[in-house]
Amino acid sequence: MLTDKNAVIFDLDGTLVDSMWVWRAVDDEFLARYNQVKPEDLESRMEGMSYREVAQLFLDSFPELPHDLTMIMDEWQEMTYTKYCEEVPLKPGVPEFLEAMKRAGKKMGIATSNSEELARAVLEARGIASYFDAVCTADEARKGKPAPDVYLLAAKKLAVLPERCLVFEDVPMGILAGKNAGMQVCTVADDFSKEQIQRKRELADYYITDYFDVMEGTFEII
Template sequence: MLKEIEAVIFDLDGSLVDSMWIWPAVDRAYLEKYHLTQPDNFHEGMEGKSYTEVAQYFLDVFPELDCTIEEVKQEWTDMVYEAYTHQVKLKTGAYHFITHLRERGMKFGIATSNARELTEAALEALHVKEYFDSVHTSCEVKSGKPSPDVYLLVAEELEVSPKNCLVFEDVPMGILAGKNAGMRVCAVEDEFSRPQLSKKRELADYYIMDYNDIEKGTYEVL
């Protein structure tokens, strides 16, 4: 998996950190607060979108919301900030994987759909921020995932060709973003995206249950 790889780029939520469990409860609380009823395929419509794009999605789906995009984003951030600083954990084996490869000179980046404030807070709380040479969110590029924009931005900053980058992603739209960037992609097991397992396996180059699979050689080549 790591042959000819010079940089590893992680999606954040569900890929590097175990955090996807936070968001369904936030959605429910937010919808209840404003007396909104979610339509069919509501969550599927958000997959891969940047934090800003998801806020716009809410305003499009629920025109009765009398808020700006920035107000929606800030309210969500306020609702989850404590969880990102005190409850979110690294995925199993991720810390050892990062520190082991850093000793070998590997470069690391983050390419996330989440907000920068939450991303920075989580990395600092988990004491891994120092390992990442480039951190960018999809809000900083033209389009969110499955567009390759955020992955290409991180690769450019790392000064590594896309073909020499390995991406870790947990959902199909994120996997597509990495593939569209010309990178190899490893799908990561996550409870939230388990219903999409067959699609993840169809799109990715590799599959891991956790990061210990890489050192043990028990990852799947797809």
Template sequence: MLKDIDAVLFDLDGSLVDSMGIWKEIDIAYLGRYNIPLPEGLQGEIEGMSFSETACYFKEKFCLPEDVEQIKKDWNDMAWDKYTHQVPLKDGAREFVEYCRENGIRLGIATSNSRLLVENVMGVHGILDYFDTIVTGCDVERGKPSPDVYLEAARQCKVIPERCLVFEDIIPGIMAGKAAGMKVCAVADEYSRHQEQEKKQLSDYFITDYLDIMKGL
């Protein structure tokens, strides 16, 4: 998997950390402020959107009175404690990140989440300094499944796309990595279990967790 790879780029939620279920809880609580029930299928509709794109989507869909920046601030505030205390790394992730670092492979995060929460959770787990770059969907023109966030992460890592390996848990993210011309490893996650077969078909590799990789190194 790591042959001819100079940079490993991770999506964050569901790929490097177990956090996908938390966002459903936040959506329920946030919409509950306006007595709006969580619509069926909402998570699927916003998959891959950047933090800003999602806030715009919520404002328009639910006719929210707050501006986009306030919506994002509210979400960051609601998620801060959860990311600090309730979001673990995927099994084997720390060991794999350390292995990459020790073997000269550059590391990047390419996420739809906010930079504030990325830095929070990475700092809590003591791995923030291992990464050469963090790129969010708000840093580029288009969110996933467009390749922008992965291409920018590769550029900042000073590595050509063909020598990058992406770890992703959702279909729009897998599509983004492939559209960027990169190898993609799909990561199992409870949130996307119903899409597991499609994830396997779209990606180059599939792992249950990072222990699968460490066993072969």
């Protein structure tokens, strides 16, 4: 999986940290504040979108919200910041895997649809920020997943060719983004995306239940 790779690029939510539950709760709480009903397909429509793109989706979907784009993003940031710092844990095996990659001389980056502030906050809070040579967001790349832009931006910042990068992702749109960037992708098990497991397996090159699978050689080639 890693023998011909010079860099490892991670999605954040659901991949490095167990945080997808936060956003489901925040969506429900936010809409309840303004007496809005969440459509059944809203979560699937948001998948892979950048932070700004999701805010625009909310404005388009809920025209009665007393917000503009910046107000929505700021309110979400306020609602989630403490949870990211205090309640969001790392996925199993993450500290050990990051240390192993550091010892192996692999460059490491983040390519997330989340905001840079929340990404850096949780990396610092969990004590893993120093492992990463680049933290890139879909907002910075100006296109959400499945566009390859955020992964190509991360590879550029790491100064590594895309084909020499291995991506870790948890949802189909993210897997597609990595593949569209010309990278191999390992998909990570996550409760939030368990109903998409078949699609994840169809798209990815590898599958792991946790990062110990990589270190122990028990990952699946798919």
